[in-house]
Amino acid sequence: MDSKRTNRRDLLKGGAALAGGAAALGSLPAFGQQEHDHVMAVGGAPNDYPMIMGSKEEIEYGQRSKFVTSVRMAHPMGGRNSPDDFGKVFHVATPLQDHVGVVTPTSLHYVATTRGSYMPDIDPAKHTLTIHGLVDRSLTFTMDDLKRLPSVSRLQFIECAGNRHNGRQKTVQESHGMTSCAEWTGVLLSTLLKEAGLKGNATWFVAEGAEEVKGASSMPIAKAMADCMVAYGMNGEPVRPQNGFPLRLCVPGFEGIFNTKYLRRIKIVDHYYMNYNDYGHLDKEPAEAALAFQIGPKSVITKPSGGQRLSGKGYYEITGLAWSGGGAIRSVEVSTDGGKKWNPAEIKATPQRMAHTRFGYMWNWDGNETEIISRCTDEIGQRQPTRQEVAKYWNVPFDRNYRMPGLDNSVMPWKIARDGSITNGLA
Amino acid sequence: MGSLKFAAIALLLASPVLAQTYGVGRPTTPEELRRLDISIGPTGDELPVGRGTATEGVKLFQSKGCIACHGKAGAGGGPAPALQSKKGPEVPTWEKEHILPLSAPFATTVWDYIHRAMPVGNEGTLTADEAYSLTAYLLFVNKIIPEDQVLDKQSLPKVKMPIGDDYARLPEWKPGTPRLAGYPY
Numbered sequence: 181m182d183s184k185r186t187n188r189r190d191l192l193k194g195g196a197a198l199a200g201g202a203a204a205l206g207s208l209p210a211f212g213q214q215e216h217d218h219v220m221a222v223g224g225a226p227n228d229y230p231m232i233m234g235s236k237e238e239i240e241y242g243q244r245s246k247f248v249t250s251v252r253m254a255h256p257m258g259g260r261n262s263p264d265d266f267g268k269v270f271h272v273a274t275p276l277q278d279h280v281g282v283v284t285p286t287s288l289h290y291v292a293t294t295r296g297s298y299m300p301d302i303d304p305a306k307h308t309l310t311i312h313g314l315v316d317r318s319l320t321f322t323m324d325d326l327k328r329l330p331s332v333s334r335l336q337f338i339e340c341a342g343n344r345h346n347g348r349q350k351t352v353q354e355s356h357g358m359t360s361c362a363e364w365t366g367v368l369l370s371t372l373l374k375e376a377g378l379k380g381n382a383t384w385f386v387a388e389g390a391e392e393v394k395g396a397s398s399m400p401i402a403k404a405m406a407d408c409m410v411a412y413g414m415n416g417e418p419v420r421p422q423n424g425f426p427l428r429l430c431v432p433g434f435e436g437i438f439n440t441k442y443l444r445r446i447k448i449v450d451h452y453y454m455n456y457n458d459y460g461h462l463d464k465e466p467a468e469a470a471l472a473f474q475i476g477p478k479s480v481i482t483k484p485s486g487g488q489r490l491s492g493k494g495y496y497e498i499t500g501l502a503w504s505g506g507g508a509i510r511s512v513e514v515s516t517d518g519g520k521k522w523n524p525a526e527i528k529a530t531p532q533r534m535a536h537t538r539f540g541y542m543w544n545w546d547g548n549e550t551e552i553i554s555r556c557t558d559e560i561g562q563r564q565p566t567r568q569e570v571a572k573y574w575n576v577p578f579d580r581n582y583r584m585p586g587l588d589n590s591v592m593p594w595k596i597a598r599d600g601s602i603t604n605g606l607a
Numbered sequence: 608m609g610s611l612k613f614a615a616i617a618l619l620l621a622s623p624v625l626a627q628t629y630g631v632g633r634p635t636t637p638e639e640l641r642r643l644d645i646s647i648g649p650t651g652d653e654l655p656v657g658r659g660t661a662t663e664g665v666k667l668f669q670s671k672g673c674i675a676c677h678g679k680a681g682a683g684g685g686p687a688p689a690l691q692s693k694k695g696p697e698v699p700t701w702e703k704e705h706i707l708p709l710s711a712p713f714a715t716t717v718w719d720y721i722h723r724a725m726p727v728g729n730e731g732t733l734t735a736d737e738a739y740s741l742t743a744y745l746l747f748v749n750k751i752i753p754e755d756q757v758l759d760k761q762s763l764p765k766v767k768m769p770i771g772d773d774y775a776r777l778p779e780w781k782p783g784t785p786r787l788a789g790y791p792y
Contacts (some may be wrong), residue, residue, distance in 0.1 A: 295724075310635050310643055318640060319632035328631050375628050386646050393724040394645065394731070406782040445643055452777065453648045456720040459711050462774055464701050469775035470787040507783060562785050569791035 250278035252288055255342070256354050260296060268296040269422070271342065273357025276482045276501065282335065282529070282536040284360035286415045291422045292340045292358065292436055294395045294457065300442055302390065304418075304426035309372075309410065313385075313448035316377030323412060323426055329367045332409055335535035337361040337503045339475055340436040344588040347580060347606040352485040355592060355604070359503065361536035362423075364430050365413030369404045369446070382448045386455060387429045390442040396455040397438050399431065399473075401448070407432050407533075410443060432534035433505025434473050435587060463585075471586025475505030477564045478589035479512055479539070479556040490600035493547040498525075499540045504558035508532060511557045512539040518551035518593065519566070525554065533559075545596070551605050553593045566591050580606065645731075647719040651764030654718070657735030658759040661752070664744025667737055671726045680748050681708075687727075691748045700769045708745035712774055714758075714766035718742045739763070 232238070254262040255271035262269045272291040274284055284290075304323045312318035343358035378401070385404050388396040399408075409430040411419060419425045424441030431438040437457055452458065463469035479502035484490060498516070502509045508531040513522040528538035539554065555564040567590045571578035574585070584590060593605025635643075647653050668674060668681070676687035683689025694703045700710055708717045722738040724730050733741070743758045752758075752766060 310639065311632075312635055312640060312644065318635035320635045320639065321632045325631050325633075329629060372632075375630075375632055388646070392730045396646065396723075400780045402780055402782065447644065447646050449646075449648060451648065451650075453646060454711070454713055454716050455646070456707070456716060456724070459707065459716055461777075462710070462712070464774060466775040466778070467787060470778045471790075472777060473780055474786040476786065476790075506785060560783055560785060562790075565791040573789075573791045 250275045250288065252290070253353060253357070255358060256349070262291075262296075264296060268298055269293055270296040271340065271358065273353050274360050275353045276357055276359075276480070277352050277485050277488065279482065279501075280538075282361050282501070282538050283415060284362055284536075286362065286417070286420055286423070289360040289362060289414075289420075289423055290338075290340065290358050292342070293391070294393050294437070297391050297393055299421045300391050301421070302426055302442060307390070307426050307444070309427060309443060309445070311372055311376045311446045311448070313446075314379040314382040314450060315373070315448050316379065319372070319376045321372065326367050326410065326412060326427070329371055331365055332368055333363055333365040333413070334409075335361055335532045336364050336409075336430055336432050337534060337536045338430075338436050338439050339478075339503070339587070341587045344583075345480075345590075345592050345606065347604055349486070349604055351487040352480060352482050352592075355486070356480045356482075358436070359501075359536070361501075361503070362414050363416070364409060364411040364419075364428075366409045366411035366427075366430065369408035369410055369429070370406075372410060372446075373404060373448075376448075378448065381450045384449050384452055386445075386447040386449060386453050387438070387440040387443060388445040388447070389424070389440050390444040395437075395440065395457055396453075397440060397457040398449075398453045398455060399434070399438055403431060403434070403473075433475055433507075435475060438473070468585040473505075475503075475587050476589035477504035477506060477509070477556050477558045477562045478502070478587075479509075479554045479564055480592045481514070481552055481554050481594055484552070484596075484602050485594055486602055486604050488602050490545060490596065490602070492600065493545055495542060495544050497540050498543050498552060498554075499538065500554050501536045502539055502554070502556035502564075503534070503536050504556070504562065505534060506562050507534070507559040509537040509556050510559050510561075512537070513555050514539075514541040514543075515553045515555075516541075516543050516545075516550060519553050519591075522555070531559075547598065549598050550596050551593045552596065553591050553605070555591050564589060564591055645719070645723050647715045647722070649713040649715050649764065651715050651760060654715070654760040654763060655735040656760060657739050658757055659736050659738070659740030659743050660757055661740070661744040661747035661754045663736075664740035664742070664747070667741055668744055671729075671733075671737075671741075673726060673741070676727065681745060690745055696750065700773070706749070708742070709749040709751070710768075710770055712768055712770050714742060714746060714751075714763050714768060717745065718763060721745075 252272045255273040260270045262272050274288050274290045308320050310320045339359035345355035349355040382401050384398050386396050411428045411430045419428050427443040429440040429443045461472045481500035483499050502512045512525040514525045515522050525539040525541040531537040557563045568578050570584045571582050595603045595605045676685040677690050678684040681690030692703050692709050721741050739758045746752045747754050
């Protein structure tokens, strides 16, 4: 066995020199014959590609191919660069156009911070989570403590409330790149609250992070008991620093800011605390305020999308993502004629609650100019609206610059030109 | 029948969904809580002892470097938001700029944010007196309190902010329900 391995490695190492060298190949022990019955044609199967040497680094922590170059970008609507002149990060968008399936690669998960901040470099051995306020006993948990408790793993999207699409954006990364989906692992917040013993008058809780601004948000206690999770794992490994290492509060379906990173403290209270983050949600109209917290049903076609080009007439799979803060996605429809006819799309796997859901629709493009749009419906019957419908609800005149209240979950049209080029349908 | 009932209760008690606890986690010490609990709610219950006025605040606004980012008297022009409205008293609050020490419903939110998150690079280093003084100064430049008003644990939560009651309370959230009835979905 050992000698066979050595021979194979030597052969790979010398691959380039050996290519076409029939005489040299003939003098080596027969490669391939030990595993297969057929006889290799000598000199007839040169390697098509150069070989990547095994390195210690590559063995220990794998890298993607150098031919895969998809990267995140500073979100253009954030109005600030990331990193800025001081090395702070503000808003960073994920390349949705390149993703397949529903899990966002951790290295490409979108990132947002409250006002632009550094990442705290936290030693998990020193990090603790304290639960206090209206509880029978204040409790402090180490990371090891949390990992002793029953764990939960689930897919969950997180979307920034600033993930708004408009006519100026060129690609789906610019228009929708502030949403991502990961498999999060941790302890249910309800498990921890039972350990501390919730008092009867508990109605709200404040979650706070350990970054320099100590970002804090108020949330209803009903949400804590319904499905919040204190997460230490993300896509099979510890949560990364950009995403809140070592501990993040996952609040399924609520706006991104509530998913408190670097979670260090949860205070149980009996009224809304109006933290700085909460003040950012201040509204005059009760109906508009009701759009805070829970994200509405939303979908977008990620391929083909802005900046891409169809190579000619014929079949293409139109694919994209759908998600909702109201629950699981029930159905997705795709229109290839600008919204006149809606066709049921295929859901690619069992939709999970508050998780990205992949859809696909096979389309035979006839080469004519058109517009493609997706829309989704979630399990509680909410359907993704058009901007015209939303403007009508608020009884305001609609124009192309209409800005809808709350997180913008309206449909996104992509325009296909006769030459196959794809541009923003809102432009 | 009696034993059946007993068995059913025993089964319920053994079920992990029924408020099982594990005894994991240790009691938080009062000292830890004092250091960690920086939340100041609208009632001001958590406010520390201390005092400050705008007269002291204006000096701190300079010495702590606030001017570099927020401009002179918070008039803006730097990398951070302006903290003083450019609009007159006749303009309703909702038509003014979204400035924390102007449009927050509670002065406690202003104190809390200054104390936890300012100044940039030295967050969390202000003393209680400094936080009271800077809060007083920013409320003064926005014409909410007079220059000589002392802010402390008692007076700060009582400051009448211009927005008054004119903001929406968040509706009760329930799992599995639409966020707004009748919304066009």
